[in-house]
Amino acid sequence: MKQSLKVVSLTVVALAFVAACSSKPKATPPPAPTPAPVSTPTVVTVEPPAPTPQPTPRVDADDITRKSLSEISSYLKPAFFDYDKADIRTDARDVLAANAAWLKKYAGVQFTIEGHTDERGTAQYNLALGDRRANAAKDYLTSLGVDASRIKTVSYGKERPFATGHDEDSWQKNRRAHFVVTAK
Amino acid sequence: MKGKSLKEERENGEEKVSLKGVRGAGALLAAAALFSGAPLFGQAPKSAPTPSGVAQPSNIDLTLTGATGARRPLAIPMTIAPISPDLQSRGVDPFYTTLSDDLAGSGVFVVADPALYPKAMRPPRNREEGDAWKATSAQFLLDTHLAPDGGNVVVEAMLWDLGMLKPILSKKYSGELRAVRRIAHTLASDLVRQFTGRPGPFLTKIAFSSDRERVAGKHVVKEIFTMDFDGDNQRRITYSNTLSLAPDWSPDGTKLVYQSYEKDTPGLWLIGKDGTDKRQIPVPTQLNASPSFSPDGKTVAFCGSVKGNTEIFTVQTDGSNLKRLTENAAIDSTPRWSPNGRELAFTSNRQGTPQIFMMDLEGANVRRVSLAGNWNDEAAFSPDGGRLAFACRNEGDFQICVMDLATGRTVQISSGTGANEGPTWSPDGSKIAWEVQRGDSTQIVVGNADGGGTARIVTSSGNNFSPSWIKTLE
Numbered sequence: 105m106k107q108s109l110k111v112v113s114l115t116v117v118a119l120a121f122v123a124a125c126s127s128k129p130k131a132t133p134p135p136a137p138t139p140a141p142v143s144t145p146t147v148v149t150v151e152p153p154a155p156t157p158q159p160t161p162r163v164d165a166d167d168i169t170r171k172s173l174s175e176i177s178s179y180l181k182p183a184f185f186d187y188d189k190a191d192i193r194t195d196a197r198d199v200l201a202a203n204a205a206w207l208k209k210y211a212g213v214q215f216t217i218e219g220h221t222d223e224r225g226t227a228q229y230n231l232a233l234g235d236r237r238a239n240a241a242k243d244y245l246t247s248l249g250v251d252a253s254r255i256k257t258v259s260y261g262k263e264r265p266f267a268t269g270h271d272e273d274s275w276q277k278n279r280r281a282h283f284v285v286t287a288k
Numbered sequence: 289m290k291g292k293s294l295k296e297e298r299e300n301g302e303e304k305v306s307l308k309g310v311r312g313a314g315a316l317l318a319a320a321a322l323f324s325g326a327p328l329f330g331q332a333p334k335s336a337p338t339p340s341g342v343a344q345p346s347n348i349d350l351t352l353t354g355a356t357g358a359r360r361p362l363a364i365p366m367t368i369a370p371i372s373p374d375l376q377s378r379g380v381d382p383f384y385t386t387l388s389d390d391l392a393g394s395g396v397f398v399v400a401d402p403a404l405y406p407k408a409m410r411p412p413r414n415r416e417e418g419d420a421w422k423a424t425s426a427q428f429l430l431d432t433h434l435a436p437d438g439g440n441v442v443v444e445a446m447l448w449d450l451g452m453l454k455p456i457l458s459k460k461y462s463g464e465l466r467a468v469r470r471i472a473h474t475l476a477s478d479l480v481r482q483f484t485g486r487p488g489p490f491l492t493k494i495a496f497s498s499d500r501e502r503v504a505g506k507h508v509v510k511e512i513f514t515m516d517f518d519g520d521n522q523r524r525i526t527y528s529n530t531l532s533l534a535p536d537w538s539p540d541g542t543k544l545v546y547q548s549y550e551k552d553t554p555g556l557w558l559i560g561k562d563g564t565d566k567r568q569i570p571v572p573t574q575l576n577a578s579p580s581f582s583p584d585g586k587t588v589a590f591c592g593s594v595k596g597n598t599e600i601f602t603v604q605t606d607g608s609n610l611k612r613l614t615e616n617a618a619i620d621s622t623p624r625w626s627p628n629g630r631e632l633a634f635t636s637n638r639q640g641t642p643q644i645f646m647m648d649l650e651g652a653n654v655r656r657v658s659l660a661g662n663w664n665d666e667a668a669f670s671p672d673g674g675r676l677a678f679a680c681r682n683e684g685d686f687q688i689c690v691m692d693l694a695t696g697r698t699v700q701i702s703s704g705t706g707a708n709e710g711p712t713w714s715p716d717g718s719k720i721a722w723e724v725q726r727g728d729s730t731q732i733v734v735g736n737a738d739g740g741g742t743a744r745i746v747t748s749s750g751n752n753f754s755p756s757w758i759k760t761l762e
Contacts (some may be wrong), residue, residue, distance in 0.1 A: 132461075135740065170691055188637075225726075226665040226679050226686065226709050227536060229642055231547075231577040232591055232598040233619035239596025257596070258553060259575055263531055264508050270727070 108111040161260070168210060173285045179206060180215065180283035183241050184276060188225065190236035192244050196281075200241060203283065204248035211251075217241050219259040220266070222275035227261060234259030241281035304761075308441035312499065319704050340566045346377055363426035364388050364398040365405050367443075369434040379441055380434055383468040386431070389518065392474035393744065395481050395718050395736045400426040411455070412446055418453045426450060430479070440464055443471050447479065448512065460711075465711050486761070489714035490552065492517050493758045494721055495525070495535040495544050496732055500750025510547055510753070514561065517588075517734060517757070519746030525563045534578055534714070538585050541760040545579040545588050545605075556590055558605060565662060570607035577624045582629055588624040589613075598632050602649070608685045613651035613756070624667050633657065644678055657691070662699070665687070670717045670737070671759070677701075677711035677737070679718050688722050690737060701739035712757040713737065721746075721755040 180203045183196035192200065207213060214284050219238030221230040238257035246252045266282075267274035296575045339659040364387065369380045390400045404424040410431045411708045417717040421429050434441055434613075440462050445448040447457040459478055473490035480488030493518055497510045501524075512535045514520040526532045528550050535546040541561065546720045573592030580589045587609075592601045600613045600623045614620040618638035625632055628645075631645050644658040644667045658664035663681040668675070673693075679698065680689035687709050689703040702708040706726040713720055714737075721734045729753040735743030 137500075172429040188641075224707075225642070225663070226622075226635075228578045229665050230593070230621070231533075231575060231621045232593075235575045235593045235598055236596065236619060239593070243596065256553075257574070258549075259577075259593075260531075263510070263533070268728070 157165035168213070168288050171288075176213070176288055177215075177283055177285040179283065182236075182260045182280040183244075185237055185281070186278040187222070187232065187275070187279065190233065190240045192240055196241075197244070200244045201248060204245050204250050207250050207254070209247070209256075210288070212288055213285055214254050214256075215283055215285045216256040218264075218282040218284060219261075220255065220264065220278050220280050220282060221262045222278045223262045223265065223270070224275065226265070230259075231259050231263075234261045237279075237281050239256070248260065266285055289737050306336045310630050315360075329485060359396060359398040360428055361400055361426045361428060362391060362428045363400045363402075363421055363424055364430045364432075365402070365410060366379075366389065366430040367434050368410075370436070374498055375434075375436065375441075379465055379468050383443065383472045384432075385436060385520070386469045386472035386592050387430075387476055389744075390473060390488065391430075391479065393719075393736070393741060393742060394476065394480050394488055395487070395738065396480050397428075400424040403703055411446065412450065413455065414451060422450050432475075434468070436465075437462060441471075443468075443475065445475050447482070453521065473516075484520075486716055489716045489719055489757075489761065491762060492715055492760075494712070494734075494746075495537060495756045495758070496723075496733070496747070497533050497535065497546075498747070498750050500752075504751065512544060512559070513752075515746070517719075517746075518744070519732075519748075522747070522749070525561070526560060526566075527563075536580050537756050537758045538581050539583055539759050541758045542584060544756070545581055546579050547579060547590075554604075554669045556588060565566055567603060569603060571601070571610060572605055573601060573610075580623050580632075581625055582625050584629060588601050589622040589625055591623065591634075600632065600647075600651075607639050607659070613647060613649070614654075615651070622666055624669060626669050627673040633669065635665045635667070642678070657693070661689075668711050668713055668720075670713050672717055675717075675737075677713060677722075679709045679711065679722075680761060688735075690720070690739075699739055701735055701737065703741065710754050715759050715761045719757075721757055725756060 181199045183192065183199050186193065217238045219234030221233050225233060234276065238259055242255045242257055243256065265278045267277040304510050337354055363518035366747060367380050367384045369375055380483060388399060391397045393473065399425065405418040409417040409420055410429065412421055429450055431446045431448060433444045437660055442460065442462045445459045446455045449456045459475060462470050475489040477490045493514050495512060495514045498513050499510050501507055501511055502509050509529060510531050511524055511528060512526040512532050513522055513524050528548050530549040532546055532548040535544040537544055543558055543560050545556060545558050549556055553574065554576050556571060556579050557566060558569060559566040569588065571592065575591060575598060577591045587602050587604055589599050589600060589602045597617065598613065598619050600620050600622055601610060602613060604608045613632065616636065616638050618636055620634055620636045623632045623634040631646050631648055633644055635642050636645050639656065641662045642665050643656055644664045645654055645656050647654040660677065661680050661682040665679045667678045676691045676693055678689055679686045681687065685705060686707045686709050687700050688708045689698050689700050691698040701720065706724045708722055708724045711720050711722040718737055719734055720737045721732055722728055723732050730753060731745050732747045732752045732755045733743045733745050
């Protein structure tokens, strides 16, 4: 599975490379990216240029230079919390580890971690609790090797909920450390 | 108009107000209708949160006592005025409604049922007429007259003691027609002073935060507003186009301190009561929430965050002399200055659940104040410093509790479903305003500090939060 994904990525990179190297301005816009590589055999022919062993272009489907900040933000998944807690849960550890791995690949990405709470506490206390959550997520990321200078934190308490219901489902969605990429 | 019940008068008032599209008494009734179906506040005695996980000291009596005694039964017949539909709708009706509402909610009077009032007989000329008024249960009669006087109106008021059958207070006011509500507030305040020795809170203002400027599909925006204590005269103060939260009046009532997310990161801001002279208090901390003015107006206490730990700080209003008062790994938040300026109440979860603590200005002598319930928060000192109002919760929703600090005796002054938060005292200590969330609507209500009477909803546009009652009476 991993192998075939890599093949797909290589194809995309190869196509992109070809497009980028084409010097002639084209009258027609380039064809829309094809949904999937149809001609797998061509992949085999792609090889790194032998004479210049410079670092190969990053092999990744996420070419973030072409994506908006909000699109990139969506790659970073929120960490969820228990009621009135700012401890990193087991599920949040996995999420933050994945975020950290991604962030280490894209060292230019700067981001803000927003701390949010559900509506049940008081507004003022929740601002403090949200601050706790944002910083707990930040600390966890830095413990995984993400440079703290890339991270800002802000608490919104219960001021900007993601879900507006008044039930546990909504409350859980709102107890989160939320990632917003500010520069790439 | 004579002979109509107060209820009918209010209904007329609502009709008029809604036709003209003006905020005021009509808006109050409309807001109340939103919450219909659920019981309103402070009527029946209701038990306060019972303790959970905390030993309950025997000196805490968690029952609602309701109204204190000694309310004077007062008849307020309709104001007499020359017959003129325009004068009636723009002068007499708003004057009479405002006066009746103020006095009924004063905690000093109980208003006799207007449906029982005799026709005419005012002022009462003999014992028989006096007894006719006393038959309504009234011991006092407030006789009011309103008349045009050039471009102004003149109001004459006489308070009669029906037992002695003689006037005990006579007042005359004049002002522009559009100021009749202010005249009514002034008269009500003077009447309260007659019996208590201090003016009523009817000319005071409340600042608050509102999301009414929110644009659909955009982030929530909250701005700071002010209004008369009864919801009239709502005015926008900030144009931050972001979150501006938790205002607190300066002791002299000239400006507000609040938290705003201007410049992306939350900071402490000052602004004049008319929206001028806005400036930031520079602080190196993050979060910078819940500012509270010191009684001398020179210093602000607030909740700041350093390296992810929220602590209580004080800072001069120019940003100098930053002091950290708490040093605890737990959450410390929501400081409130005591009126004598020597202590701060604050919220901390250092013993598990959020509870109210007090400390001195050095951060020493920390002691826990709230003992029952699993969440007590947002403390507010009464103006004399003797009582503490706060949001209290055990099971279910937040309610508003008031604790006598000397005895620990606590009463719950709100009731019903919905989260009640953010209490603030009127400067005379007779009333408390707070916010109540019912479903998707959060509004500000004003009730009596002793839990008596019915709390009134005073906002209706958008959602309204974090009331701060001005600290000066006049």
